Amino acid sequence: MSETDAADGPPPFGEPFSSDDVEQRIYGTILQTREPTTASAIADSADCDPKTARKYLGWFDDLGIVTRHDGHPATYERNDAYFEWRRINQLAADHSVEELQDRVRELTTRITEYEEAYDAASPAAVDAVTAAEGSDERTIDDVYSDLGDWATAREERDRYERARQQRTGSEREQASG
Template sequence: MPNSESPDSPPPFEDAFRGDDVEQRIYGTILQTREPTAASTIATRADCDPKTARKYLGWFTDLGIVTRHDGHPATYERNDAYFEWRRINQLAAEHSVEDLQQRVQELMAQINDYEAMYEASTPAAVDAVAISETTNRTIDDVYSDLADWATAREERTRYERARQQLASGETEQASG
């Protein structure tokens, strides 16, 4: 039976980091970690020596990518605030103030539509079961809307923060 896997295709999900160096495997593992995890567990998942994992986890801690929790053993978890900061900086670097403002306005329109549709100010204020029982919408449709609404609210915040960051940077440069 011929190997159907193309050399350019991604590795199978079970072996997502095959071919990556140890640093990339540890980084990828920490990105997938949702709770504080011991270095030995991260090392097992990243297929490396625990001492090597601790070395890179220390470096990632210094960079702010992970948070180290003291204890026996010490545990590590992804620092979501770092990735939020990184995403906002990326948006500010890739878009103009005008582009960011336009996206904020688009997201606001989408959010306003959901608020009007569900007569609520936030997705959390909506009783999805009650809505699906009193309308011809399925519970899955309502939950999909609520997820889209929550995402739009999060994205609006990111785009607005990026717009403010870029606008203040441009102002400082113009006055300097």
């Protein structure tokens, strides 16, 4: 591979944010962080000065992207609620009320099919091993796949319903305003 090929391709796996500016590297690091982490550890991962990391983490805290936990030293973690809110806003912006309603209906149909197939109200109520043993058609892998899809469909339906409600409320405000 020539040097130009390497420069045009994605960054090396070990350094996914090396070509980004420091703000993007810190943001990318916080996206990958699953537990409260010190600014120094984030700075190490983002390859920047801890003081710079604290500056951006403070800004991300103000925006709600991270949650700051006071302590000695303070720690930061990704605010999953912010990203959920952002996803719902994007769905509401990208789809009409009718499209959102149609998607809620599709997901509700899929969920109902799983509830009937497994005679349960939620995937958590299903014992996968028992369900596979009691079926001539489903392997344990099929059951786990169904349960994962079912759980995802429930989460997605909730997001689409919240986006639909948001979009409906916005349209009402615009019509009355």
